[in-house]
Amino acid sequence: MIRRLFAIIVVMACAAGVVAYQVARPAKAPATPRVFVPSPRFFLDFSPSFRTSIADAYYLQMVQYYGEHAKSDGRLDSLPQMVDLVTRLSPHFARAYLFGAFALIDAGRPDVSYMILQRAFKVDPNDYRYPSYLGFFVYHYGKGKTKDLVAARWYQKAASVPGSPTYLPRLAAALLGKGGETEKAILMWGQVYGAGDKYSRQKAVAGIDRILPADKAARMKAVAPLYGTMPKAEFDALIAELFKGYK
Amino acid sequence: MTLATALSVRGLHKTVHVGFRRRPVEILKGVDLAVEPNDVFGLLGPNGAGKTTTVKVALGLMRASSGSVDLGVPGLSHVGYLPENPYFYDYLSGREFLGFCARLFGLDGDARHERVEQLLRDVGLDDAAATHLHKYSKGMLQRIGIAQALVNDPELLLLDEPMTGLDPVGRVEVKRIIEGLHERGKTVMFNSHILGDVHELCTRIAIMRTGRVVWQGSVDEALAESATLEDFFMKVVTA
Amino acid sequence: MNQVVAVTINTFKETIRDRVLAVIVVFALLMIAGGLWLGSISLGEQGRMMKDFGLVALTVFGLIVAVFVAAGLVHKEVEKRTVFILFSKPVSRTAFIAGKFVGLCGTMAVVIAGMGLFLFVLVWIVAGQASGTLLLAVVMIYVQLLAVMAVTILFSTLGSAILAAVLGICVFVAGQLSHNVLALTRLGKNPLTEVLSWVIYVVIPNLSAVDIKAGAVGEQTLAWAQIGLWVAYLLAYLVVALALAAVIFRRKEF
Numbered sequence: 001m002i003r004r005l006f007a008i009i010v011v012m013a014c015a016a017g018v019v020a021y022q023v024a025r026p027a028k029a030p031a032t033p034r035v036f037v038p039s040p041r042f043f044l045d046f047s048p049s050f051r052t053s054i055a056d057a058y059y060l061q062m063v064q065y066y067g068e069h070a071k072s073d074g075r076l077d078s079l080p081q082m083v084d085l086v087t088r089l090s091p092h093f094a095r096a097y098l099f100g101a102f103a104l105i106d107a108g109r110p111d112v113s114y115m116i117l118q119r120a121f122k123v124d125p126n127d128y129r130y131p132s133y134l135g136f137f138v139y140h141y142g143k144g145k146t147k148d149l150v151a152a153r154w155y156q157k158a159a160s161v162p163g164s165p166t167y168l169p170r171l172a173a174a175l176l177g178k179g180g181e182t183e184k185a186i187l188m189w190g191q192v193y194g195a196g197d198k199y200s201r202q203k204a205v206a207g208i209d210r211i212l213p214a215d216k217a218a219r220m221k222a223v224a225p226l227y228g229t230m231p232k233a234e235f236d237a238l239i240a241e242l243f244k245g246y247k
Numbered sequence: 248m249t250l251a252t253a254l255s256v257r258g259l260h261k262t263v264h265v266g267f268r269r270r271p272v273e274i275l276k277g278v279d280l281a282v283e284p285n286d287v288f289g290l291l292g293p294n295g296a297g298k299t300t301t302v303k304v305a306l307g308l309m310r311a312s313s314g315s316v317d318l319g320v321p322g323l324s325h326v327g328y329l330p331e332n333p334y335f336y337d338y339l340s341g342r343e344f345l346g347f348c349a350r351l352f353g354l355d356g357d358a359r360h361e362r363v364e365q366l367l368r369d370v371g372l373d374d375a376a377a378t379h380l381h382k383y384s385k386g387m388l389q390r391i392g393i394a395q396a397l398v399n400d401p402e403l404l405l406l407d408e409p410m411t412g413l414d415p416v417g418r419v420e421v422k423r424i425i426e427g428l429h430e431r432g433k434t435v436m437f438n439s440h441i442l443g444d445v446h447e448l449c450t451r452i453a454i455m456r457t458g459r460v461v462w463q464g465s466v467d468e469a470l471a472e473s474a475t476l477e478d479f480f481m482k483v484v485t486a
Numbered sequence: 487m488n489q490v491v492a493v494t495i496n497t498f499k500e501t502i503r504d505r506v507l508a509v510i511v512v513f514a515l516l517m518i519a520g521g522l523w524l525g526s527i528s529l530g531e532q533g534r535m536m537k538d539f540g541l542v543a544l545t546v547f548g549l550i551v552a553v554f555v556a557a558g559l560v561h562k563e564v565e566k567r568t569v570f571i572l573f574s575k576p577v578s579r580t581a582f583i584a585g586k587f588v589g590l591c592g593t594m595a596v597v598i599a600g601m602g603l604f605l606f607v608l609v610w611i612v613a614g615q616a617s618g619t620l621l622l623a624v625v626m627i628y629v630q631l632l633a634v635m636a637v638t639i640l641f642s643t644l645g646s647a648i649l650a651a652v653l654g655i656c657v658f659v660a661g662q663l664s665h666n667v668l669a670l671t672r673l674g675k676n677p678l679t680e681v682l683s684w685v686i687y688v689v690i691p692n693l694s695a696v697d698i699k700a701g702a703v704g705e706q707t708l709a710w711a712q713i714g715l716w717v718a719y720l721l722a723y724l725v726v727a728l729a730l731a732a733v734i735f736r737r738k739e740f
Contacts, residue, residue: 045666046662047694047697048665049662049694049697049699050542050662050699051705052538052699053538053541056534056535056539059528060524063527063529090703090705092705093705095529095531099529263739303570303740306573306574308570308574309739323576324576327574328570328571330570330571330574333571334568335568336500338499338500339499347496348571350495351488351492351572351575351577355488395571
């Protein structure tokens, strides 16, 4: 009887100790800004059967890591390695590239973001999102006088992908004009006008009008290259709008 | 079927290698045995005499080191065997297990079904036929074991301790089965430590000791030398 | 043929009714369903996460079932002495091995199909991304497990069930890294290690070649002719493994 009582007391004491330890522990381990991220080479040598699964696991870790640090200490030291690892193991994982690209901007690494998106576009040249994001990042975060033109070229590439949205040519045209490539901008706006819908035509007319000189002769010379790039009726309609008010 | 001998064992030696160093141990040291057709043959001997090993070599479960074993029947399809303390498949029912055994002998369809149901009735397990074998008592397992040994209506039946685990009713039923087989001209050889059963059923016996047959003959010949079979057995094994 | 059919049916019934198997399968289904939670923290990649982790869970649990059941198939019969009943009847050792394997194939087909269909329906309902490629990935996992089962049965004829199970798992892991062994053969300067690496490369089944998990999530372009060739290779491999098992088992005494 005493032995049984003793055994019960010992078991209860152990159980109490376990519960007390668990309760006293912090609810969540403190997030460290630097985490160990293996080299992609290590996993690339691993079985091809499990690469995507490993990439998915690190993708989830990457999302959680971003979520823990972006709004707290703002330190995303290991993010570039994580994005690199996930995208090398799973080269067609679009969401990893797109999320990673934006997260890397927050991490203060637009250079890595740029590299990641370029790699993505090389792997998947039929996805317009990569060049359009590149155009966006270059325009917003790029430096130097040529950034508008560089962004414009990315938007042009995005616009050339079949099935891409109709706003991309407009963005390309606007940036070409802003960057000083007037001729190319006018031709680009001509393509936008050729889309046919009322909104595109309005935008195209406004866009061309913005970059055309006021002088009628110079204006006519500037729009002349559009002749032959669209049906004559369209060209005539465009000219009529551009020269409204001119005698 | 007319047989010269039902089972003939000549100069059978069997050596096994045991332990990490593969030490040779001779289990059978020149067994000579002859079971005549229609015999009810009792193979007797103390534990470790080599009775089960002799049967295993006869069935091909073990290979002879030297000597020969001739089954007087054309192959295992005419033999039935019940090992000592048989173990079966836990999650098969009695009916499924006998059906499996019947299928091994090539019985198909209705023939298999009829044979299985007949055997279940013969061993008194028709009520428990759908129960899984892991729920059977020891006696029930022994009965299903006898049933599986009979599924192919064998010419030669080898039974190792067939009465083990059986209640008195079961023992009587098994004895009746053996007697019935004898009346039908079948040959039965069984090992048993219960000399009363041996006296009651056997026509001929052999006594083994330390890997050899030390005596072989009819029960009457044995009883001519001693008052009881027990006395004769003790006399032979302690000689 | 009767003998093979009889042993096959018997093995299927015996293994499919094992309660431990049911527990493992239920646990596997719970793990597959756990992909739902993963999907919820993946920023819109629920379908991909469910497919990928579901297939991994299916592989892992399928491997556990395949290896531990295969390892015990022959060993259990010997330990429990049901071989006495079996081989006192006109059953050849080869028919026994073949029947055991085919019976286990049937059991594994039920297990893998059950888990695969559960995953398929879950992905279809939750993410609307279930496709035929997902089901094909499940079939290819099954083919890999067939080869592992055959090798495990071979090991079980040589030693204990635990050892056979452990070696079966090792063969599965090595089979996923087979291409690394090939790379090793090309690195070695020592002719002996080169030959040894070649032997290991040939002996270890190349399991990753028929794995199309990556294809199920859109990471792999499927070359069907190549995959078909590798499936045929694995089937030939398992025939050789089973033949070796039969040869070894014929020499066994009980």
